Amino acid sequence: MNGRNRRMSTMVMNVFLLLVLSAVPACSQAVLDVCATCHPNATCEDKSDGSGKVCNCNYGFVGNGRTHCQDKDECQIGASKICGQHTTCHNTYGSYYCTCLSGYSPSNNMAVFIPNDGTHCQDIDECRITGLCGEGGQCRNLEGSFDCSCQVGYRVHSGAEPFRPQRGGAFCKVVDCGPPVPVEDSVLLSITATTYGGVARFGCEEGFVWRRGDNSSVCGADGSWSEASLVCEEILCGNPPLIEFTEQVRSGTSSPGSRVLYLCAEGFHSNGGHNVSICGKNGQWTSPTLSCQETQCGDPPVAPHTVQVWDGSVTSGSTAAYYCNPGFYHHEGSNVSVCADDGYWTVPGILCKEVDCGEPTPIPHAVVEWDNISTVGSEVVYRCDRGFVNVGEGNVSVCTASGGWDTPSLSCQAKCGPVPFLAHSEVVWHNRSVVIHRCAAGYHSWRGVNASVCGGSGRWLRATLKCVEIKPPINQLTLHNGNCLKWKAEKYEEDTELYKVVYLGSRDYQKSFLDKGQRLLSSRDDRLIICLLLLPLTNYSISVTAAAARFTATVTANTSLTVPPAPVVHYTELETPVPTLRLKRSPDTLDPISFYQIFVLPVEELVVFDCSSPASLDPSSRAESPAEYMTAQLGVETLGTEVNFTVGDGVLYGGFYNAPLQSGNTYFIVLRVVSRWKTMSRSCCVLWAKVAGTSYLLKVSSLCAAASVAAVAMVLLGAYSLTWCVNRT
Numbered sequence: 135m136n137g138r139n140r141r142m143s144t145m146v147m148n149v150f151l152l153l154v155l156s157a158v159p160a161c162s163q164a165v166l167d168v169c170a171t172c173h174p175n176a177t178c179e180d181k182s183d184g185s186g187k188v189c190n191c192n193y194g195f196v197g198n199g200r201t202h203c204q205d206k207d208e209c210q211i212g213a214s215k216i217c218g219q220h221t222t223c224h225n226t227y228g229s230y231y232c233t234c235l236s237g238y239s240p241s242n243n244m245a246v247f248i249p250n251d252g253t254h255c256q257d258i259d260e261c262r263i264t265g266l267c268g269e270g271g272q273c274r275n276l277e278g279s280f281d282c283s284c285q286v287g288y289r290v291h292s293g294a295e296p297f298r299p300q301r302g303g304a305f306c307k308v309v310d311c312g313p314p315v316p317v318e319d320s321v322l323l324s325i326t327a328t329t330y331g332g333v334a335r336f337g338c339e340e341g342f343v344w345r346r347g348d349n350s351s352v353c354g355a356d357g358s359w360s361e362a363s364l365v366c367e368e369i370l371c372g373n374p375p376l377i378e379f380t381e382q383v384r385s386g387t388s389s390p391g392s393r394v395l396y397l398c399a400e401g402f403h404s405n406g407g408h409n410v411s412i413c414g415k416n417g418q419w420t421s422p423t424l425s426c427q428e429t430q431c432g433d434p435p436v437a438p439h440t441v442q443v444w445d446g447s448v449t450s451g452s453t454a455a456y457y458c459n460p461g462f463y464h465h466e467g468s469n470v471s472v473c474a475d476d477g478y479w480t481v482p483g484i485l486c487k488e489v490d491c492g493e494p495t496p497i498p499h500a501v502v503e504w505d506n507i508s509t510v511g512s513e514v515v516y517r518c519d520r521g522f523v524n525v526g527e528g529n530v531s532v533c534t535a536s537g538g539w540d541t542p543s544l545s546c547q548a549k550c551g552p553v554p555f556l557a558h559s560e561v562v563w564h565n566r567s568v569v570i571h572r573c574a575a576g577y578h579s580w581r582g583v584n585a586s587v588c589g590g591s592g593r594w595l596r597a598t599l600k601c602v603e604i605k606p607p608i609n610q611l612t613l614h615n616g617n618c619l620k621w622k623a624e625k626y627e628e629d630t631e632l633y634k635v636v637y638l639g640s641r642d643y644q645k646s647f648l649d650k651g652q653r654l655l656s657s658r659d660d661r662l663i664i665c666l667l668l669l670p671l672t673n674y675s676i677s678v679t680a681a682a683a684r685f686t687a688t689v690t691a692n693t694s695l696t697v698p699p700a701p702v703v704h705y706t707e708l709e710t711p712v713p714t715l716r717l718k719r720s721p722d723t724l725d726p727i728s729f730y731q732i733f734v735l736p737v738e739e740l741v742v743f744d745c746s747s748p749a750s751l752d753p754s755s756r757a758e759s760p761a762e763y764m765t766a767q768l769g770v771e772t773l774g775t776e777v778n779f780t781v782g783d784g785v786l787y788g789g790f791y792n793a794p795l796q797s798g799n800t801y802f803i804v805l806r807v808v809s810r811w812k813t814m815s816r817s818c819c820v821l822w823a824k825v826a827g828t829s830y831l832l833k834v835s836s837l838c839a840a841a842s843v844a845a846v847a848m849v850l851l852g853a854y855s856l857t858w859c860v861n862r863t
Contacts, residue, residue: 175203175228194228220255220278226791227763237278246784268299270306282306286355287330311353319366320349330355338366341389341415371413379426380409390415398426401449403475431473439486440469450475458486461510463537491533499546510535518546550588558601569594573601607631607683613676613691618665621678621687623657630658632681639672643811644726647672669723670696671811697816698728698770698809701777707824711795714780715803715823719773728770728809729788732779732822736761737800745806745819765792770807781825801825 169178172189176199181188189199197203208216208230209223217223217232224231231246234255240247247253260266260280261273270288274281274296281296284306290297293304314334316322319342325334332353338344347363354360374382374394379402383395392413398404407423414420429450434442439462444454452473458464467483474480494502494514499522503515512533518524526543534540547567554569558577562570567588573579582598589595605624614620625631632654639649649672655664668674672693679686701719722728735741743762765781767788781803782794795801803823809816 171200173200173203218249218254268305270308309355309357311357311359314351314359317362317364320364329353336362336364341391342366342368369417371417371419374411374419377422377424380424388413396422396424400451401428402426403429403450429475429477431477431479434471434479435481437482437484440484448473456482456484461489462486463489489535489537491537491539494531494539497544500544508533516542516544522546522548548588548592550592550594554586554594554596556597556599559599571597571599576604577601578604607680607685608678608687611678611687611689613689616693617668618663620663623660623662630656632656634679634681635664637666637674637676639669639674641672668693670694695809695811695814695816697818698724698807700807700818700820703820703822705821705823709826711797712780712782713823713825714778717777719775724809725771727811728807730768730770731764731806731808732766733804734763734765735802735804737802741802743804745817764790766790795825
């Protein structure tokens with residue numbers, strides 16, 4: 135028998151002897167040892183009257199000293215009364231500690247303190263930090279805080295003064311006046327900058343002279359340019375010279391460089407000479423030499439096969455119009471001649487061709503009676519073939535002046551008798567030669583032609599439309615085992631059908647989440663099943679479309695919450711009061727509703743930990759063992775793929791105090807992964823490390839379903855990692 139088994143046997147024997155001794159009646163006149171009945175968190179002291187001993191709870195605990203001594207919440211009287219002004223009080227098991235509010239620091243420079251040594255919280259002068267308010271900002275210290283404002287030449291951006299640079303993104307931005315605006319008749323010569331204090335200088339435009347005023351403008355603190363007083367006066371040439379029988383084209387200005395164009399007046403044409411005058415820098419117009427002479431064209435020309443329309447005018451701009459004679463049509467070219475400025479008529483381009491209607495339009499089942507003449511007024515007579523009847527009002531077509539035969543109303547149709555009948559169908563429309571069929575209510579068209587036509591032989595060419603009873607192509611669509619679709623296929627023929635499955639998932643607790651995908655399935659079976667990779671705790675809309683039948687069925691489903699994935703850890707044994715542990719995790723879609731809980735279990739021979747315990751799942755509940763406690767809670771969504779965590783660093787994690795480990799004691803560190811949504815909760819636990827001491831017996835309850843009963847109590851030997859998961863709603 136090894137040493138561990140011997141100790142276990144000895145412990146069991148001691149418990150047995152204790153039970154036996156407790157069954158023996160107490161000896162008469164037995165003396166009660168008061169100190170032996172004191173609570174672990176109490177001290178045995180002499181009574182003030184000297185009559186014996188009494189059990190008193192230690193400092194930080196309240197109770198009767200014997201059966202119970204519970205933790206005293208010193209913080210309940212208020213942080214200002216127990217810790218002082220500008221503080222926050224934190225209760226701990228058997229004691230408490232204080233921290234300063236934001237904007238204040240402890241006088242002993244310790245993040246955590248107890249004010250029994252006179253430690254208090256004093257204001258932090260944040261303005262001692264250079265550049266706290268950013269470029270162009272000036273800092274003002276306040277009690278427990280500070281604020282910022284902008285210097286002259288700067289304005290606050292994305293906010294209002296006073297502001298805090300950490301809130302809302304406000305900052306000071308240098309004033310920028312933008313491009314300067316030149317004064318009238320001036321141009322920008324130079325500019326030093328468009329920001330506060332920048333200087334712009336102007337000069338007069340070409341054709342202007344600087345008479346008086348200041349030609350500079352300065353960018354001010356209000357973001358606008360000061361107005362330059364520069365005055366520029368224009369150099370003018372006055373009115374341009376006049377030329378007989380001409381018209382002037384000008385811009386209306388008489389400044390240097392202005393131009394005047396001279397054109398001969400209507401009825402006159404140029405006889406040579408320069409027709410432009412320019413205003414010079416000396417204030418004088420150059421002299422034009424244009425000469426204009428009256429224009430006369432005589433009689434207009436003659437065009438073949440046309441009649442001329444002319445008012446007898448022969449001056450420049452006069453016109454003559456030409457029109458084709460009867461029996462001819464305007465084929466191409468312009469029909470107008472104009473008296474030009476050079477004294478000649480322009481040549482009319484009109485071409486008149488004789489009208490020819492060509493071959494008359496044939497009509498089905500009719501013969502044409504025609505003399506082969508296709509000029510305007512020619513006629514064609516149509517007569518129906520034998521076995522056909524004229525259902526129109528006229529049978530004559532005439533060649534028109536537009537070059538086409540007019541359309542006769544003749545229509546020859548055969549006599550085929552009553553409308554044909556198709557099974558399970560009805561007639562939508564018909565005349566004497568065509569019948570349109572459609573399937574009756576409750577039936578579906580399945581191939582074939584839906585029109586019956588009266589043939590030339592007097593018999594109907596019957597429609598081949600086939601009408602079959604309507605059944606949904608996709609029937610009894612259900613989701614099986616939360617991940618597989620099942621349905622029954624209804625087909626009119628034993629053909630292979632192509633099904634397209636599209637799914638779209640959303641989550642109530644994650645508005646930006648979207649899971650979408652599609653699958654294709656080709657089959658000729660009557661009953662089908664396809665399994666999808668649906669994510670947990672997701673609302674899905676799933677549609678199945680039969681491509682050939684053009685039919686879509688839809689089903690909705692809500693997947694359940696699954697056990698969160700356990701991170702990869704390696705069980706280690708350490709001998710340090712502040713051990714740093716490591717894990718590696720893979721991102722998961724349940725990360726927004728998942729968090730890590732880190733438990734510290736002091737070792738006392740047999741250690742018991744229940745992964746599914748409600749007290750453990752609810753941080754507000756009291757643990758079953760007063761020594762066991764949660765030291766940290768971390769949101770999974772905020773963590774990276776590799777995480778380092780130091781147990782006992784004295785920092786708050788998720789509202790839990792990571793208390794330092796007691797030197798000389800032995801602890802088990804357990805990591806629990808919890809996914810929780812509304813009333814549903816799933817968890818998984820991992821034994822992470824053992825700190826100090828030697829091997830001890832660890833009892834683990836609520837193992838995974840695959841674990842055996844014999845695995846409830848396990849002995850840790852060497853580097854070994856134990857993981858167990860729980861489904862609890």
